[in-house]
Structure formats: C-alpha cells, structure tokens
Amino acid sequence: xxxxxxxxxxxxxxxxxxxxxxxxxxxxxxxxxxxxxxxxxxxxxxxxxxxxxxxxxxxxxxxxxxxxxxxxxxxxxxxxxxxx
Amino acid sequence: xxxxxxxxxxxxxxxxxxxxxxxxxxxxxxxxxxxxxxxxxxxxxxxxxxxxxxxxxxxxxxxxxxxxxxxxxxxxxxxxxxxxxxxxxxxxxxxxxxxxxxxxxxxxxxxxxxxxxxxxxxxxxxxxxxxxxxxxxxxxxxxxxxxxxxxxxxxxxxxxxxxxxxxxxxxxxxxxxxxxxxxxxxxxxxxxxxxxxxxxxxxxxxxxxxxxxxxxxxxxxxxxxxxxxxxxxxxxxxxxxxxxxxxxxxxxxxxxxxxxxxxxxxxxxxxxxxxxxxxxxxxxxxxxxxxxxxxxxxxxxxxxxxxxxxxxxxxxxxxxxxxxxxxxxxxxxxxxxxxxxxxxxxxxxxxxxxxxxxxxxxxxxxxxxxxxxxxxxxxxxxxxxxxxxxxxxxxxxxxxxxxxxxxxxxxxxxxxxxxxxxxxxxxxxxxxxxxxxxxxxxxxxxxxxxxxxxxxxxxxxxxxxxxxxxxxxxxxxxxxxxxxxxxxxxxxxxxxxxxxxxxxxxxxxxxxxxxxxxxxxxxxxxxxxxxxxxxxxxxxxxxxxxxxxxx
Ligand SMILES: Cc1ncc(C[n+]2csc(CCOP(=O)(O)OP(=O)(O)O)c2C)c(N)n1
Ligand SMILES: [Mg+2]
Numbered sequence: 328x329x330x331x332x333x334x335x336x337x338x339x340x341x342x343x344x345x346x347x348x349x350x351x352x353x354x355x356x357x358x359x360x361x362x363x364x365x366x367x368x369x370x371x372x373x374x375x376x377x378x379x380x381x382x383x384x385x386x387x388x389x390x391x392x393x394x395x396x397x398x399x400x401x402x403x404x405x406x407x408x409x410x411x
Numbered sequence: 412x413x414x415x416x417x418x419x420x421x422x423x424x425x426x427x428x429x430x431x432x433x434x435x436x437x438x439x440x441x442x443x444x445x446x447x448x449x450x451x452x453x454x455x456x457x458x459x460x461x462x463x464x465x466x467x468x469x470x471x472x473x474x475x476x477x478x479x480x481x482x483x484x485x486x487x488x489x490x491x492x493x494x495x496x497x498x499x500x501x502x503x504x505x506x507x508x509x510x511x512x513x514x515x516x517x518x519x520x521x522x523x524x525x526x527x528x529x530x531x532x533x534x535x536x537x538x539x540x541x542x543x544x545x546x547x548x549x550x551x552x553x554x555x556x557x558x559x560x561x562x563x564x565x566x567x568x569x570x571x572x573x574x575x576x577x578x579x580x581x582x583x584x585x586x587x588x589x590x591x592x593x594x595x596x597x598x599x600x601x602x603x604x605x606x607x608x609x610x611x612x613x614x615x616x617x618x619x620x621x622x623x624x625x626x627x628x629x630x631x632x633x634x635x636x637x638x639x640x641x642x643x644x645x646x647x648x649x650x651x652x653x654x655x656x657x658x659x660x661x662x663x664x665x666x667x668x669x670x671x672x673x674x675x676x677x678x679x680x681x682x683x684x685x686x687x688x689x690x691x692x693x694x695x696x697x698x699x700x701x702x703x704x705x706x707x708x709x710x711x712x713x714x715x716x717x718x719x720x721x722x723x724x725x726x727x728x729x730x731x732x733x734x735x736x737x738x739x740x741x742x743x744x745x746x747x748x749x750x751x752x753x754x755x756x757x758x759x760x761x762x763x764x765x766x767x768x769x770x771x772x773x774x775x776x777x778x779x780x781x782x783x784x785x786x787x788x789x790x791x792x793x794x795x796x797x798x799x800x801x802x803x804x805x806x807x808x809x810x811x812x813x814x815x816x817x818x819x820x821x822x823x824x825x826x827x828x829x830x831x832x833x834x835x836x837x838x839x840x841x842x843x844x845x846x847x848x849x850x851x852x853x854x855x856x857x858x859x860x861x862x863x864x865x866x867x868x869x870x871x872x873x874x875x876x877x878x879x880x881x882x883x884x885x886x887x888x889x890x891x892x893x894x895x896x897x898x899x900x901x902x903x904x905x906x907x908x909x910x911x912x913x914x915x916x917x918x919x920x921x922x923x924x925x926x927x928x929x930x931x932x933x934x935x936x937x938x939x940x941x942x943x944x945x946x947x948x949x950x951x952x953x954x955x956x957x958x959x960x961x962x
Contacts, residue, residue, distance in 0.1 A: 340538060341526055348530045388711035394535040394555060 329358065329378045332387065335398040338364055338371040342395045346375060349393065353386050355379035370397060414542040415440035415573040418506065419448045421549040424581055427477050429453065429468060429828050431461035435481025436521060438508025440573035453828065453857060456849035458485050460821035462492030463847065466501050467825025470808045471783055473624075475502045475556050476825065482509050483521030486567075487528065491815060493563045494532040498812025499645060500622065502561035504552050509538070511571040525567045534562030542575035558590045560709040561622065592708060594725025596733050601721040602704045603736035609678035609702075611743045612638045615661065618645030618811075619683015619707055621804040623727035629682070630654070632731045636738045639676075639747040641669040643684050645811045648801030656744060658751055662690040663947045664793040667754035670945075670953040672747045673698050680704045680734075683727060686716045687812070696952035706730050756798065763913050767791065767866050767937050768798045770917050774836070774864065775799035777921050781806060782834040783826045787819035787843030789873040791866035793943045795838050817846030823861045824853055834862065834925070841867040841894050851904040854930050862924050863906075863932040865897050868939045876942045880957070881949070892939075901932035908932035 336342045343362065350357055359376030377386065383401060391399055412420075418441055422430070431453050434442040445452050455461030458480040465476030476496075480489050486507040496503045509515070510522045529536035535555050537548050545568070552564040606612060620629050630651050633640060640650050641661040650657040659666035661673055673679065679701040684690070691697040694716060705712070705719035706727060713722040723730045760766035771794050778784075784799060786792045786809040801807040808826060810818040823837035844865050854861055871889040878886050898908040908931060911920045917935075924931045945956035 341530065341536075344527065345530055352531065385715065388713075388715075392709070392711055 328380070328383070329376065330383045331402040332375040332377070332390070333400040333402060334373040334375060334390070334396060336371055336373060336393075337395040337397065338369055339395050342371065343373070345393050345395060346373065346390060349389050350375070350377055350386065353389055354381055355386050412577060412579055413440060413444065413573065414545050414568070414575050414577060415444040417542070417545055417577060417579050418549065418568070418573070419444050419450050420579065420581060421546050422450055422477060425475070425553050427475070430477040430479060431455050431464040431468070431825065432479030433458050433461055433481070433485060435483075435485045435508065437482035437510055437570050438479060438485070438506075438573075440570065441479065441506070441508065441568075453824070453853065455821065456852045457847065458488035459492050459817065460824075460847045460850040460853070462489045462503070462505060463495070463818055463821035464825035464828075464850075464853075465503050465505075466492060466496050466499075466818075467785060467808055467822030468829040469496075469501050469503055469825070470822070471805055471826035472829035473805065474829070475504055475553055477504050477506070479506045480508070481521065482507060482525070483523045486525045487523060489565075490528060490532055493529070493565065495810055495813040495815045495818065496563035497532050497534065499810065500561050500618065501563065502556040503563040504549075504556050505563060505565045507565065507567045508573070509567045509569040512540070512569045513571065515569065525565070529565045529567075532563070533565050536565040536567070538567045539569065539572050542572050542577045545572060545577070546579065546581075554590065559592065560619075592726045594729050595723065596730065598721045598723050599730070599733040602723060602734040605678055605702055605704055605721055606636060606680070606734065606736040606738060609738065610740055611676045612636070612678040612680060612738055612740060613672055613676040614638055614640040615673065615679055615681045615684055616640055616642045616646045616649050617682060617684025618643065618804060620646060620649055620727055623683065623708065625727035625731060626803070628728050628731040632735055635735045637744060638680075638738050638740065639672050639744065641665070641673060643687070643690055643811070644796055644809055646684070646804055647796055647807045648804045652800060652802060656747065658747060660796050662687075662953070663692065664797065664943050664945070665953070666797070667945055667956055667958070668747065668750040670947070670956060671750055671754075673701075674952065674954045676701050678702050678704065680706075681719075682706050682731075683708070685712045691716070692947045692953040693950055704734070706734070763915070764938050765912065765914050765917060765935055767794050767935070767941060769914070770935060771795055771798040771838070773917055774921060777925065778836060779834045779925070782836060783808065783823075783830065785819045785823040785826055785835065785837045786810070787837075787839040788814045788816045789840045789843060789871070790868070790876065790941075790943045791838055791840045791872070793873075794866070797943075816843040819843060820863065821847050821850045821853075823863075824850060824859060827859045827861050836862045836864060838864045838866065840872065841865060841869060841891055841897075842871045844897070848900070851901065851906060854906065855904040858929060860929045863901070863930070864924075865932065865934050867894065867897070867934060867936050868941065869894060870939045872939070873943070875939070876946075879942070880946070897932060897934040906930045906932055908934060910934040910936065912936045
C-alpha cells in the first residue's frame with residue numbers, strides 16, 4: 328500500500344535523517360522524497376512517499392513524536408496511487 | 412563568560428547538583444569550568460557506568476539525570492545507556508564534547524558523528540552551532556527529557572562553542588517548564604461503561620502510572636473498583652502492599668495466578684503499559700477474551716500491538732478518577748484469590764545449598780523500609796521481581812526494555828546519591844557484575860555505602876536455562892566457573908565482603924551486611940542447576956507456562 332505524507336518540520340540539520348530513520352525502523356519503504364525549505368528557511372515542507380504492509384497509523388504516530396515535526400498530513404492511499 | 416561556564420550555570424538553574432561523567436579533550440573547557448563550580452561531579456570509570464548512574468539517579472528520585480562525556484570514544488560509550496533510558500522512558504540529559512567546528516567533518520582526532528549515532532537511542536538530540544543558542548538548547552533539552560513520555564536527550568557541544576565568550580544574563584525563570592499534558596476524557600464514559608459491565612476485570616499496571624505521579628490515584632481507583640491487578644517489571648511496587656487482590660508480575664516469568672487471570676479476564680485495563688512481548692507472550696493468544704481500555708501518555712502506544720476498545724490519552728492523575736465506575740465481581744475476586752493461593756511460591760527447597768528465591772525473600776524482609784534494589788539482568792533479576800516486595804517502583808530499578816547487563820552496580824551508585832538516607836542494594840549476577848565492575852572504584856572514591864549481593868551460579872544462567880530447555884543442553888559459552896574471587900576483588904577496592912554457600916548462613920550474613928556502615932559485598936554461591944520458574948516458552952500463550960515439575 329502506498330501513502331503520501333505531507334510534513335512541515337523545523338529546518339534542523341538532521342530532520343530528514345530522523346524521518347527516514349523512523350520510516351525504515353518501523354518497517355516502511357521509502358518510494359519518494361521531496362523537500363522545500365520555506366521562505367524564512369526556519370521550516371521545511373517535506374513530501375514523504377512510503378509503501379508498506381502495516382497500517383499507516385503505526386508510522387504516522389511515530390513520526391508525529393519527532394520533536395522537529397510540526398505538522399503531518401496523510402494524503403489518502405488512493406490519491407497516492409493516482410499521483411504515482 | 413565562556414560557553415563552558417554557561418553550561419554549568421544552566422544546569423544549576425535546573426536544580427542539577429549532581430552529574431556523572433568522564434573527561435577528555437573535546438570536553439576539557441567544561442571540566443575546567445567544573446573545577447570551581449558547586450555542581451558536584453562524580454567521576455565514573457567508564458562512560459556507560461556514568462550514564463547508568465544518571466539513570467539510577469533519575470529513576471530513584473524522579474528528577475532528570477545528567478551525564479557527560481568527551482567526543483568520539485567517550486560519546487560512543489554512552490550509547491548503550493542512552494538506549495536503556497530510551498526503552499525505559501527515563502529522563503536523562505547527556506552532554507558530549509565535540510571537536511571544534513573548524514575541523515568537523517574532516518575525520519578529526521576523536522571525531523565521530525554523535526548526532527547521527529543518537530537518532531535511534533534518544534528522544535531527541537541537538538548539535539549546538541553557536542554559543543548564542545547554547546542556553547536555549549540546554550533548556551529545551553531539559554524540557555523534552557521530562558515532558559510527555561520522558562526519555563534521554565543528547566546535547567553535542569563543539570569545543571569552540573565551549574570556549575566562546577558570551578554575555579549571559581539568566582532570565583528570572585529560564586527553566587522552560589515541560590509542556591503541560593493534553594488530556595482527553597472523551598472516551599471516559601465508554602471506559603466507565605466497560606468497567607461497570609465487566610464480570611472479570613483486571614488492571615494491568617505499567618511504569619507510566621508512577622511516572623505520572625499517579626500512585627495515589629491508582630490506589631483510590633483500585634479501592635473504588637475492586638479488581639485483581641498485575642504489574643509489569645517496571646511497575647513492581649505500584650500496588651499497595653495491603654491490597655489483597657494483587658497477583659504479582661505478569662508475562663514470561665510472571666506468577667501463574669497473574670498470567671492465568673489475565674488469560675481469563677473479560678476486561679483488561681492497561682494503565683501506562685505497552686503490551687511488550689515479554690508481557691504478552693504469543694500476542695494473538697494474549698488475553699483472548701478481553702476488551703481493552705488503554706490509558707497512556709504516548710499516542711503511539713495506542714493500537715500499536717493490541718486494539719483498544721477505549722483509549723484515553725494524557726495525564727494519568729486526571730484519567731483514573733474519570734474512569735472509576737464501580738465494579739461488582741465478587742466471584743471473580745474469589746476465583747483469583749484461589750488462583751493466588753493455589754499457585755503461591757514454595758520455599759521448601761531441599762538440601763543445604765542456598766536457594767536464591769528464599770535468600771531474596773529473606774533479604775526483602777530484612778531490608779529497611781524504603782530500600783532501593785538495583786538489579787542486573789538474568790535469572791537473579793527475575794527472582795528479585797518474583798520474590799521481593801517493594802513499596803514504590805522507584806525502589807526497584809531494573810533494566811526492563813533493553814535488559815542491559817551491567818546496569819545494577821552503576822545504577823546503585825546513582826540511586827545512593829539521589830537518596831543518601833535510604834539503603835541501596837545492588838543485586839547482581841556473576842556475569843552482569845563483571846560488565847561494569849570498574850565502578851567499584853567510584854564506590855571506593857566516594858565511600859558510597861552501597862550493599863552488593865552477587866548471586867553466583869558460575870553461569871550466564873538465563874542463557875544457560877534457554878540452552879537447557881530449547882537448545883538440547885548444548886552449553887555454548889555460558890560457563891563462568893573460573894570467575895574471580897569476588898570477595899578478594901572487592902577487597903582491592905577497600906570494600907569488605909563475605910562469601911556464603913549454605914542456607915543456614917544467610918540470616919547472619921544479611922545481618923552483618925546491613926550492620927556494616929559502609930559498602931559491602933556479599934557473595935552468594937548457588938547451584939548452577941537452579942532455574943527460573945514458571946516460564947512461558949517462546950511462541951506460547953501465557954497460560955502454557957512451564958513449571959519446575961513439568962520441565
Ligand atoms: C549487555 C548484554 N549482553 C548480553 C545479554 C544477554 N544475556 C541475558 S541474561 C544473560 C546472563 C546473565 O548472567 P548473570 O549476570 O550471571 O545472571 P544469571 O542469569 O546467571 O542470574 C545474558 C548473557 C544481555 N542481556 N546484556
Ligand atoms: Mg550467573
């Protein structure tokens with residue numbers, strides 16, 4: 328199952344590593360990654376595409392806990408398939 | 412002032428008067444500032460030991476534990492202990508020195524990517540880039556370590572930041588308070604309905620209850636809603652000693668009454684616990700008839716491994732009174748009381764050799780009120796959990812989630828410094844003791860009156876037990892019969908000790924240990940054949956416990 332997560336996070340040096348580490352450790356595969364620093368460069372918009380057999384809430388709930396993550400929005404799986 | 416001095420100022424603002432650490436090149440400016448600081452530094456003899464002492468300090472006191480190490484090998488030596496704090500949700504702030512930013516990224520001497528290493532073993536971590544952000548970063552570290560579900564936070568400080576000058580004016584209340592806990596009682600009515608309707612409810616209590624400061628609310632809840640209760644390893648001591656319906660620890664080495672009752676219950680009220688695999692055994696077969704109420708502070712634990720019919724997130728102190736509904740389950744209570752009676756521990760062990768469960772029961776009965784027991788990992792750890800009683804979880808420090816050998820002795824050092832008025836006992840195994848044995852030097856230096864009990868079976872007993880049961884008695888690398896002379900070893904650190912081998916020596920040996928005013932090592936030799944029972948074999952449901960007679 329494919330999922331797309333739209334994430335707003337603090338623009339800290341390790342923020343992408345943190346997202347990827349949690350994604351890998353919790354058992355999801357990365358299928359796409361896009362990041363754009365916001366104008367003020369204090370935060371960054373990240374689009375994380377993942378696939379995995381486990382329910383996606385097991386990943387989103389762990390990503391939410393990352394201190395750098397400010398907002399996390401799960402785009403529905405169907406949309407993810409359409410946009411793929 | 413220099414960044415290094417600022418570090419100590421901020422620690423003091425957070426009420427830190429005790430830190431554990433070990434110096435080295437990249438953290439020398441902070442050690443230089445320590446030289447004239449009123450913050451008391453305890454020199455460990457291995458950074459892993461220092462960080463375990465910080466954990467012991469934090470767990471015994473409820474405060475944040477602080478440890479320090481230099482860059483490179485100093486920082487890597489912290490990793491195991493940070494992982495331990497992570498899995499047991501212990502608030503720790505670790506400060507590491509880093510090479511100067513001018514050489515960072517050049518494989519400089521003792522440079523290692525500590526921020527990268529920290530990702531999997533900390534709740535959060537920082538690399539400080541300028542002295543201007545140093546105070547704010549440290550304040551954030553303390554807030555994160557204590558907020559929500561606590562955990563370890565690492566702050567990596569390059570040497571040039573430590574040496575940089577700053578005009579620091581501490582604000583009146585710099586100490587960032589941990590973020591208040593958002594509590595949702597939306598499902599309280601649902602939980603109350605489940606409790607009121609349950610015929611066989613049971614409370615499954617984890618470390619989250621005492622960490623939320625909800626020990627009082629828990630006793631009130633259990634009094635207003637009489638039901639059997641079980642605890643995890645981390646929650647031992649949560650249920651008041653006079654609660655007749657308490658059944659002990661559940662899980663792999665839990666009591667038969669606890670495991671059978673949980674398997675039979677129709678409502679499992681999980682309070683600050685996380686359905687760890689050492690608790691559930693075969694997850695699909697765990698409490699198969701039960702609806703679940705799950706109360707926790709960490710949203711990620713809800714529905715992680717077991718579906719919750721009603722979940723409540725937030726502050727345990729508020730939630731417990733809100734879900735009180737009154738129970739009516741006299742038959743169930745008497746059934747569980749009968750299980751407890753039927754499967755009570757037996758201490759009538761034949762022969763004159765020392766039987767560790769009985770020895771630990773004697774220790775438990777003899778130790779002063781409010782003593783703190785710090786355990787290592789293995790069979791002796793399970794015997795402590797089974798046969799000793801505690802009046803508070805902060806009196807039983809055991810490495811639960813990570814199961815880290817070498818935890819006990821340094822944790823005892825931290826516990827003793829946190830609560831100098833209370834007796835501290837490290838119960839270790841002959842294998843585990845050797846993993847941080849160098850901390851005897853810390854005990855010697857600071858004359859810490861820690862009591863050390865080594866349960867010596869001349870084996871890596873827990874592994875040996877599994878080899879015996881599940882690997883055709885092929886005892887690969889678990890024989891320690893060439894152990895050092897532990898009493899002589901202690902003597903080398905000016906710690907007196909005594910070795911016992913017979914049951915009839917136990918009482919007087921314990922007496923001598925407690926009467927001696929300083930540190931003391933009691934070497935207790937037991938039979939290498941003794942095993943921990945009951946045991947839920949891997950893959951089995953919790954009612955399929957093996958007992959000594961069946962094995
Ligand atoms: C650091 C570490 N390495 C290995 C293990 C695996 N392990 C678990 S229990 C155990 C044996 C412990 O021996 P000892 O301390 O003598 O305790 P006993 O089981 O004999 O009571 C081992 C090797 C571990 N838990 N931690
Ligand atoms: Mg042993």
